[in-house]
Amino acid sequence: EVQLVESGGGLVKPGGSLRLSCAASGFTFSSYSMNWVRQAPGKGLEWVSSISTSSSYKYYADSVKGRFTISRDNAENSLYLQMNSLRAEDTAVYFCARVMGGAYSSSWFDYWGQGTLVTVSS
Amino acid sequence: QSVLTQPPSASGTPGQRVTISCSGSSSNIGSNTVNWYQHLPGTAPKLLIYNNNQRPSGVPDRFSGSKSGTSASLAISGLQSEDEADYYCAAWDDSLNGYVFGTGTKVTVL
Numbered sequence: 001e002v003q004l005v006e007s008g009g010g011l012v013k014p015g016g017s018l019r020l021s022c023a024a025s026g027f028t029f030s031s032y033s034m035n036w037v038r039q040a041p042g043k044g045l046e047w048v049s050s051i052s053t054s055s056s057y058k059y060y061a062d063s064v065k066g067r068f069t070i071s072r073d074n075a076e077n078s079l080y081l082q083m084n085s086l087r088a089e090d091t092a093v094y095f096c097a098r099v100m101g102g103a104y105s106s107s108w109f110d111y112w113g114q115g116t117l118v119t120v121s122s
Numbered sequence: 123q124s125v126l127t128q129p130p131s132a133s134g135t136p137g138q139r140v141t142i143s144c145s146g147s148s149s150n151i152g153s154n155t156v157n158w159y160q161h162l163p164g165t166a167p168k169l170l171i172y173n174n175n176q177r178p179s180g181v182p183d184r185f186s187g188s189k190s191g192t193s194a195s196l197a198i199s200g201l202q203s204e205d206e207a208d209y210y211c212a213a214w215d216d217s218l219n220g221y222v223f224g225t226g227t228k229v230t231v232l
Contacts, residue, residue: 035221037167044124044226045159045167045210059220095166101173104214104221108157108172115166 002026002111004096009116016086016120022079022096022113030054030074033099035109036081038092038118046092049081050099059104064090086120093117125150126211126224133230134201142227144194144211150222154214156194158187161208161226170209171196203231 008020022034036048049070050059058070069082079096093115101107127145134140144156158171169178171187174194184200194213198205211224 037223044208045161045212045223046124047212047221047223050221061220062218097167105154105216106173107214108155108169109159109167109212110169110172110178112166112168 002098004098004111004113006094006096006113006116009094009118011119011121012086013122014087014120017082017084018086018118020081020083020094020096020116020118022081024077024079024096024098027098029072029077033104033107034072034079035097035099036070036079037095037097037109037112038090039095039115040089040092043092048094050104051079083118086118088120091118091120124225125215125218125222126213128209128211128224128227130225131228131230133232134198135232136201136203138201139197139199140201140205140229141198142196142209142211142229144196144224146192146194146213146222148192149217150192150213150215151189151194152192153216156187156189157212158185158196159210159212161210163208167210198229201231205229206231 051070067085095115097109098111100110155173159167161167174189175187215222
């Protein structure tokens with residue numbers, strides 16, 4: 001059974017840092033691109049970042065570019081999101097999601113985790 | 123901000139058909155495939171439709187998707203109470219070099 005379990009969320013002050021983790025199981029992690037998607041309170045889903053299977057390609061939403069870094073450890077079956085210079089508007093539930101399909105242009109997110117809450121507040 | 127536009131809400135009585143639109147542009151829907159997700163607050167989003175009109179195994183055939191030009195739509199026929207949720211379209215955007223989600227539509231079963 002495919003499982004994605006996020007962790008690392010919590011309360012952090014503006015300007016602070018946090019590292020989210022996503023533990024994957026039930027599939028060959030190294031064969032799939034992965035994503036982070038977030039949902040701010042009362043708002044819709046927002047794509048945050050994507051990483052290819054071997055970490056060769058990384059993409060970021062403009063809203064987090066230069067502040068967030070996506071990474072993965074295929075030996076540990078884990079996905080990460082290093083979040084620096086956090087702002088109040090980064091407050092959200094962060095989901096990790098597996099990418100299915102070929103090229104990004106024709107891909108989709110077939111499995112999602114339950115999410116971890118990040119709150120940025122003084 | 124979202125670059126795919128959806129109506130904020132849609133509703134119907136049990137058994138009715140509800141359609142949700144998703145409007146984009148040539149850089150996303152116009153040149154890439156569209157996917158649809160169902161989301162209940164506090165839970166993991168669920169893939170409903172992929173590659174414009176394909177249903178993953180386990181998704182009832184009451185759900186169907188279509189795409190034409192720079193727009194897409196999701197139809198729910200035979201509406202059921204358990205269909206009350208938020209629905210999002212999504213696609214890769216060639217200009218932004220990233221995925222974009224729709225603004226989301228809340229479906230209410232009256």
